[in-house]
Amino acid sequence: MTFLEEVNRRRTFAIISHPDAGKTTLTEKLLLYGGAIHLAGSVKSRKTNKYAVSDWMEIEKQRGISVTSSVLQFDYDGCRINILDTPGHQDFSEDTYRTLMAADSAVMLIDVAKGVEAQTKKLFAVCKERGIPIFTFVNKIDHFGKSPIDLMEDIENSLGIRAVPMNWPIGINGNYKGVFDRESNTVELFAKDESHGTQKLASVKGSVDDPAFRDLLGKEEHQALIDDIELLDVAGDSFDIDRVRAGELTPMFFGSAMTNFGVKPFLEKFLELAPSPAPRKALEKTVQPTSEDFSAFVFKIQANMNPNHHDRIVFMRICSGKFEKGMSVVHQQSGKTLRLSQPQQFMATERTIIDEAYPGDIIGVFDAGTMGVGDTLCDAKHRVTFGDFPVFPPEFFARVSPKDTMKRKQFLKGMTQLAQEGAVQIFEQPSAMDSFVVGAVGMLQFEVLEYRLKNEYGVILENNQLPYSVARWVDGNVDIASLKGLDNAMTVIDNRGRTVILISNEWQMGWIQERNPDVTFLETPRLNEA
Ligand code: G4P
Numbered sequence: 001m002t003f004l005e006e007v008n009r010r011r012t013f014a015i016i017s018h019p020d021a022g023k024t025t026l027t028e029k030l031l032l033y034g035g036a037i038h039l040a041g042s043v044k045s046r047k048t049n050k051y052a053v054s055d056w057m058e059i060e061k062q063r064g065i066s067v068t069s070s071v072l073q074f075d076y077d078g079c080r081i082n083i084l085d086t087p088g089h090q091d092f093s094e095d096t097y098r099t100l101m102a103a104d105s106a107v108m109l110i111d112v113a114k115g116v117e118a119q120t121k122k123l124f125a126v127c128k129e130r131g132i133p134i135f136t137f138v139n140k141i142d143h144f145g146k147s148p149i150d151l152m153e154d155i156e157n158s159l160g161i162r163a164v165p166m167n168w169p170i171g172i173n174g175n176y177k178g179v180f181d182r183e184s185n186t187v188e189l190f191a192k193d194e195s196h197g198t199q200k201l202a203s204v205k206g207s208v209d210d211p212a213f214r215d216l217l218g219k220e221e222h223q224a225l226i227d228d229i230e231l232l233d234v235a236g237d238s239f240d241i242d243r244v245r246a247g248e249l250t251p252m253f254f255g256s257a258m259t260n261f262g263v264k265p266f267l268e269k270f271l272e273l274a275p276s277p278a279p280r281k282a283l284e285k286t287v288q289p290t291s292e293d294f295s296a297f298v299f300k301i302q303a304n305m306n307p308n309h310h311d312r313i314v315f316m317r318i319c320s321g322k323f324e325k326g327m328s329v330v331h332q333q334s335g336k337t338l339r340l341s342q343p344q345q346f347m348a349t350e351r352t353i354i355d356e357a358y359p360g361d362i363i364g365v366f367d368a369g370t371m372g373v374g375d376t377l378c379d380a381k382h383r384v385t386f387g388d389f390p391v392f393p394p395e396f397f398a399r400v401s402p403k404d405t406m407k408r409k410q411f412l413k414g415m416t417q418l419a420q421e422g423a424v425q426i427f428e429q430p431s432a433m434d435s436f437v438v439g440a441v442g443m444l445q446f447e448v449l450e451y452r453l454k455n456e457y458g459v460i461l462e463n464n465q466l467p468y469s470v471a472r473w474v475d476g477n478v479d480i481a482s483l484k485g486l487d488n489a490m491t492v493i494d495n496r497g498r499t500v501i502l503i504s505n506e507w508q509m510g511w512i513q514e515r516n517p518d519v520t521f522l523e524t525p526r527l528n529e530a
Contacts, residue, residue, distance in 0.1 A: 003322060003358070007289050008276045010360030012082040012317070014100055016124065017109035018117035022139040025197075026109060026257035027072065027083055033200060033267055034074035034081060071315070071362040079271045082362055086123075095300070098373060098389055098422060100126050102299040102317035102362065105133045105274045108250065112138050112145030116158040124159050127247070132278075134250045135270055136163060142256040144174030148228075152236075155250065162249050164237045166269055167262070169254040170217060170225050177217065179254055179262050180208060180225055181269075182232070183239075187213050187225075190261050201260035245275060277360035280319045282376070282384035287320050289359035293382035294321030294329060298375045299389075301367075301421040303456065312417070313364040314371045319386070321379060323357040332376040332385045340365050340377075373422040391524045394425050394439025397466040397502055398446055401435035407459045408434070414457035419495055424449055427492035427500060435462075437492050437502070439471060466490070468502035470509050472521035484515040498525055 001009075017023045072083045084103050086096040100106065106127045110116060116124075127134050138151055146154065148169060155163045170187065171177040178189035187210075191202040206213050208229075214222045243249035251273060255262025277289035280297075287295050296316040303312040328339050340363075357363050371377075374389040402411040415436055419426040424446075425439040440446060446463060453459045468490065474480065480491055480499060489512070490502040501521070503509050513521060 006358040010080050010276050011274045012360040013105045014084040014086045014103040015107045015109055018119040021109045021111045022257045023109055029257050029263045033264055034076045097126050098299050104278050108134050108136045110138050112140045115146055115154040131247045133244050136250045136252040138254045139257050141169055141176050141254050142259050162237045163252040164239050164249055165252045167253055171221055197259050282386050284384050287384055289320055291320040293379040295319045295378040295384050297386040298371050298373055303417050312367055314367040315364045318359050318361050320359050325355045329377045330380045334370055372420050392441050393523050394441055394471055395469050396440045396443055397468045398438050399435050399464045400438050401462045403460040403462050410457040411459045414453045427494050429492050467504055469505055470503045471500050473525045474499045478519055485512045
């Protein structure tokens with residue numbers, strides 16, 4: 001296969017949803033149809049102590065949520081699919097947001113009974129801002145839920161995007177029998193089976209005008225389908241791939257991940273419509289995926305995936321060029337030349353060493369501590385720098401130190417590591433060198449921090465919550481001592497040496513701004529924008 005063919009057959013996407021909408025189940029069913037696994041059933045077996053393929057850490061198992069994002073790769077119909085598994089719990093949103101930077105499209109999963117939920121909205125906003133195409137899968141249609149028309153309205157009202165149904169469920173709400181494919185005018189009826197979704201579901205396909213299908217459906221249901229389709233044709237948006245690619249229109253599908261109903265038609269259509277790797281803006285130029293000069297950016301770092309070895313794996317998304325095992329690349333931020341040996345791909349808890357990878361692929365490489373989230377790796381002769389990742393302002397703060405002062409070294413190592421992974425943001429207070437101030441976007445991050453420091457570095461944390469909820473970055477040339485109204489604020493330094501003030505609330509911030517009208521207080525640090 002040529003380099004171009006390899007690039008064009010890649011589909012790299014993330015599934016975005018509110019917890020419990022069925023992301024784990026759908027991911028697994030896509031793997032089932034892709035032939036990567038032969039028997040599904042992780043969600044059920046979660047209860048019997050076997051976990052979904054993308055769960056890694058002990059804490060995930062205990063909570064039954066996915067803390068880390070993993071990448072799953074498989075082939076289907078000539079396409080090479082990379083699913084970025086985004087953590088669904090709302091407290092892990094920052095990691096999820098970063099994962100979305102590595103995706104070329106997103107599948108928005110909606111629970112038929114609940115419609116658009118809070119977490120979906122937040123993630124949708126990030127996708128929209130990045131202009132990535134969004135495909136909607138309405139899940140759990142084996143259950144009673146909202147009507148398809150109501151869901152279309154819900155999407156439009158809650159998200160401001162028009163939905164165009166690619167298929168339409170046939171039958172009675174909660175007891176659908178199949179889906180109608182609007183493009184080909186065909187009906188696909190799914191067989192009832194006894195496998196509880198562990199195996200692929202059989203179906204029969206045929207024309208909507210075929211009397212045999214009318215009989216199978218029953219006269220009334222057949223007529224209801226014809227009426228719905230007419231209504232959609234007249235009143236709905238027509239499918240327009242350019243609007244989809246611009247993120248203005250979302251193709252909508254119906255199904256049930258649990259019973260496998262509609263999963264295959266969705267997968268096939270999605271692969272046909274979803275974009276192959278897109279060009280990426282760098283500071284110097286726009287990097288075309290078809291360029292043969294290697295470039296990639298780090299979107300995630302994970303340490304200690306194997307608790308027996310203190311390893312640190314850096315996940316990068318390849319943007320251009322072919323990756324070959326052992327190749328040397330430049331790490332733009334440090335200027336160092338690095339040899340990318342032992343590149344890994346991940347599937348469940350198994351790692352495979354890979355020899356080559358292409359734009360759109362995600363690879364993990366071992367790194368001793370040079371690379372940070374957002375960093376660029378590129379060909380020495382064709383250097384590019386991808387812009388900084390957006391930083392999400394922390395809203396919870398705590399002062400942390402090791403309970404046992406003898407563990408200071410491990411404490412520093414662990415904290416630095418977790419900050420580089422982007423799990424938390426750490427700040428230093430020049431007057432208190434033995435502790436850090438930690439900022440997080442959600443409270444659960446503190447629990448994860450405590451857990452990981454204990455399990456991976458043997459450090460028990462002393463954790464004191466601080467009464468702040470707002471952080472503001474101040475320009476380097478401002479003399480902090482001259483600022484007025486900071487009596488109740490704390491001044492700290494972030495990991496790039498920038499000054500940050502921590503304040504109790506927005507109201508107090510307004511008050512400080514009034515007293516220092518000429519100073520700019522930034523909600524996020526200034527970025528190296530591409
Ligand atoms: P998440 O990763 O998005 O959080 O969701 P997950 O796949 O874990 O699914 C959440 C629950 O929804 C699971 O139930 C799962 O079985 C169920 N589910 C997923 N897809 C479907 C579907 O198409 N139809 C129906 N009816 N349910 C679905 P659970 O946690 O095992 O609880 P339980 O309902 O089995 O007791």
